[in-house]
Amino acid sequence: MRTRETKIIQSIAHVILILITFMIIMPFVLLFMSSITEENTLIRNGYSFFPEVISMESYAYIFREGAKIFRAYGVTILVTAIGTLLNTALSSTLAYGLSIKNLPFKRVVSFFVLFTMLFNGGLVPSYLMWTGTFEITNTIWALIVPNYMLSAMNVFLIRTYYVTSIPDALYEAAEIDGASTFGVFRNIVLPLGKPILITMGLFAGLGYWNDWTNGLYYLRGISGEKLYSIQNLLNRMISQIQFLSQNSSAASTISGEAAKVPATGVRMAIAFVAILPILCIYPFLQKYFQEGIAMGAVKG
């Protein structure tokens, strides 16, 4: 009786989960199928799971004409690499200090970090500060520095990891050996904290790879366009489409501009190219992502 109930539950759970998996995959399939649909078929039948005529023209177009796209891809890779490195450096050192038991003024410093999670000044003062005081508009730093270089939540998660998984005896031994503070950090904290730093680094990297807000706020005009990340480029293309569809009269006057908007299929191809690296590395790193979420990690 009980085993029969178990069997029924197993089958039902499988059926529902397969359905859910299906619902998760389908949108990506539609994105991909759209990118390999022949352009005229696309215009006639719309985006579809089973295109009548398949064509790799969109991808060929990206390779042929895609200087802008490759550039944006390069910017994304550069920003993600530098940003992740800076983020990991800042959080691991700050967390190290906070993990030391008898650090003077520790409560004050902890509160200083914590308070940033409770209260924030909002977009207007940040915008005025970054554009006015620091003048980061249209520099590569605009994509790296604001907001994503440190997350207080992740600092606390790293600190907790240091406290719980690095034994005090190691610090004491190092102290007897006369190791410097930086020596202790490099030879004990970094190696032993590697799992948490990889996890938090991944979330920071994901934040940078996916970020389009900094580009939206701080990149302006033609010189800003040169620094577009792949997300900014996608964002720009879709807002151009929106602009054209809402201003059909404007479409005729700026036909030159309209011609620059890549055709329907190419857009989907670029979007697919943008998510491909994530889809490729995720299977190998999923353990870290899942553990990070169970701990409460946040992006960026």
Place this chain on the structure above:
Amino acid sequence: MSDVTMLNVHKKYKGSKLAALKRWGPVYIMMAPGLIYLFINNYIPMAGIVSAFKKIDFNLGIWGSPWIGLKNFKFLFATDDAFIITRNTLLYNLAFIFINMICGIFVAILITEIRNKVAKKIYQSMILVPFLMSMVILSYIVYAFFSGENGFINNTILPLFGNTEGISWYSEPKYWPFIIVIVNTWKGVGYGCLIYIATINGIDKSLYEAASLDGAGRLKQIRYILLPCLKGTVITLTLLSVGRIFYSDFGLFYQVTQNAGQLLRTTNVIDTYVYRALITSGSIGMSAAAGFYQSVVGFCLVLISNLIVRKIDADSALF
């Protein structure tokens, strides 16, 4: 041995202020970059919140601009916008909290019930994939489904029901509460689900065994053991989300709706309003006032919800 070490350490570092500086100085130097970053990125803008009470002039900056008292707020609350953005922000967040909780728990239970290890791992991995996508990508996916001319729904689904005209989704506000909630669930369910799975895996197995000996089937075990054990996590997560109820995912409301003007009635939230007022319409005073309103009410809500969380489960509270 260790007593002697302690003594030495004590002698070495607690001796004088100079010794303390020598011991802790390097630690603070290491922490400095992070602390300076937080000071610039977070604390200066906090002070800049006074911009809501000023007539901001870009050339004079926040500090040089003249004070104008509550004028910005008077303008903001004189419009319908203040009501609409507050209503939308709150209602969407309530829907998200409720639906993500139900879906998250449901999927978490299903996944933890699965005995086949390989299948379980696959489900658990798949559910998180949408979380890894940016809102820009989501806006492309939504566009592939809902585009008026080329969308999958207008071209393939609606004709099945005899509607060949199609619906111009991006100019009909009434559909968007549903679309946005679906998109948010699709993206967010994996995140919550994994947190619930962690809690479920932490439940003491002997509870199930005892129940099983008493003749309780799997469903009854779920009802009387698993669900009650999730209560703490549910309450904590919900309260923490309630603390964030005045904030919303800017991308979800800006990108996924493609910033379409006709949809604002049902898609404008505080975050999108602040951005549009600042960048698009240039009414920086209103933007600053709305930002101030969000920060202050948001702060109170975070404080209150955290105080409650601390009473229930001190480990999960932010402070």
